[in-house]
Amino acid sequence: MKKWIRNGTIVTASDTYQADVLIDGEKVVAIGTDLQATDAEVIDATGYYVLPGGIDPHTHLDMPFGGTVTSDNFFTGTKAAAFGGTTSIIDFCLTSKGESLHSAIATWHEKARGKAVIDYGFHLMVSDANDHVLEELESVVNNEGITSLKVFMAYKNVLMADDETLFKTLIRARELGALVQVHAENGDVIDYLTRKALAQGNTDPIYHAYTRPPEAEGEATGRAIALTALADAQLYVVHVSCADAVRRIAEAREKGWNVYGETCPQYLVLDITALEKPDFQGAKYVWSPPLREKWNQDVLWSALKNGILQTVGSDHCAFNFSGQKELGRGDFTKIPNGGPIIEDRMTILFSEGVRKGKISLNQFVDITSTKVAKLFGMFPQKGTIAVGSDADIVLFDPTAERTISVETHHMNVDYNPFEGMQVCGDVISVLSRGSFVVRDKQFVGHAGAGRFVKRSTFARP
Numbered sequence: 001m002k003k004w005i006r007n008g009t010i011v012t013a014s015d016t017y018q019a020d021v022l023i024d025g026e027k028v029v030a031i032g033t034d035l036q037a038t039d040a041e042v043i044d045a046t047g048y049y050v051l052p053g054g055i056d057p058h059t060h061l062d063m064p065f066g067g068t069v070t071s072d073n074f075f076t077g078t079k080a081a082a083f084g085g086t087t088s089i090i091d092f093c094l095t096s097k098g099e100s101l102h103s104a105i106a107t108w109h110e111k112a113r114g115k116a117v118i119d120y121g122f123h124l125m126v127s128d129a130n131d132h133v134l135e136e137l138e139s140v141v142n143n144e145g146i147t148s149l150k151v152f153m154a155y156k157n158v159l160m161a162d163d164e165t166l167f168k169t170l171i172r173a174r175e176l177g178a179l180v181q182v183h184a185e186n187g188d189v190i191d192y193l194t195r196k197a198l199a200q201g202n203t204d205p206i207y208h209a210y211t212r213p214p215e216a217e218g219e220a221t222g223r224a225i226a227l228t229a230l231a232d233a234q235l236y237v238v239h240v241s242c243a244d245a246v247r248r249i250a251e252a253r254e255k256g257w258n259v260y261g262e263t264c265p266q267y268l269v270l271d272i273t274a275l276e277k278p279d280f281q282g283a284k285y286v287w288s289p290p291l292r293e294k295w296n297q298d299v300l301w302s303a304l305k306n307g308i309l310q311t312v313g314s315d316h317c318a319f320n321f322s323g324q325k326e327l328g329r330g331d332f333t334k335i336p337n338g339g340p341i342i343e344d345r346m347t348i349l350f351s352e353g354v355r356k357g358k359i360s361l362n363q364f365v366d367i368t369s370t371k372v373a374k375l376f377g378m379f380p381q382k383g384t385i386a387v388g389s390d391a392d393i394v395l396f397d398p399t400a401e402r403t404i405s406v407e408t409h410h411m412n413v414d415y416n417p418f419e420g421m422q423v424c425g426d427v428i429s430v431l432s433r434g435s436f437v438v439r440d441k442q443f444v445g446h447a448g449a450g451r452f453v454k455r456s457t458f459a460r461p
């Protein structure tokens, strides 16, 4: 049966207007004010925004990390994402040295299969740019539909790659049309500062932040940009947290280089003082890069407003406080890095960004959906409401007030870093390819309904 969304206000990255949407099967088939449909189920959207489903470009589901495994898998994580208005995610497929890329990808497909309730794609980590890997990348990009490659410049002796690996990856990405992503922090400097802190008996969570200073992020961001320019490639800096990194990205973009940046809700509304909470509660806010001094938030918001940063990803990487974060009592380096953010990404950006006048309503859609689809090769299948696009649609009540809490969230984790925060705006219903996943705030989706999205290569502007 067709679905007819009536009386809502459609919001895209460019327009805000009153019109109805007609869905047939998985696709939007008509938009207008005088639609005729005899055999359609009517969905009343009076008072709601009708938004393209959010696309989260940065998640870690079912990922082994820090001596444990993230608490959200592809079922619980995508379900929570849907409750937050997200209808597609791009998750990071890890690799290890010596392992074939195709075997790593098969492992990640296995994690998602039968579990995801919304659509998903993968980024592929490059840990070792040997000849075999560089060769294999061609089929990864062209046949597997995995068109973004991630290089870690931090987590020494775990995920970190050296500059040669990054540079070779950039050169190969230029040939293949892949977008290279970097976790930009200087891993050697951090490793040294960390060992020094522990030797001095500084073991509390706050030392996670003190040993990963903003200069280490700025330096690595600048280095990745320089190598990108040298390779004439394209770069996307994930989880930008501070002014130092923003400045390097702004300078590169002024030169016309293909450099893009993402920040995350946590950096926009939380600050370094959270890591000082007593009774080891600061561990709940341990992720990398760390939270920064509060003044950086204004720099990040204006970078979003001015297009220096293009997207907001969640970097969702959930660990329970009990039994997981607690692994680091007495040694902050053993606190698994990451936070549960997937569900609140859209609402925080709307409430703190749009309602407080920091970004426009259309920018909100661009940053949380459209730009992500364009940069990562999913547009116009995803990222907008248009005839022929997937019917990934969110009915959003812009006036509803609520309080974020672990008591009401859907993530499989025992705390919420935004606990007690009052937000304006609420997700009412969510459709993924024409089927309800959330209806009137109730979950009606199905494990395994989400499909893998093969993405196009990077379109150089």
Ligand code: URP
Pocket: 060, 183, 286, 287, 288, 289, 315, 317, 337, 338, 339
């Ligand atoms: O602390 C974080 N961000 N954990 C997830 C892995 C990463 O660096 O993105």
Ligand code: ZN
Pocket: 100, 101, 102, 136
């Ligand atoms: Zn192979």
Ligand code: ZN
Pocket: 183, 238, 239, 288, 289
């Ligand atoms: Zn990272």
Ligand code: ZN
Pocket: 058, 059, 060, 315, 316, 317
């Ligand atoms: Zn991440």
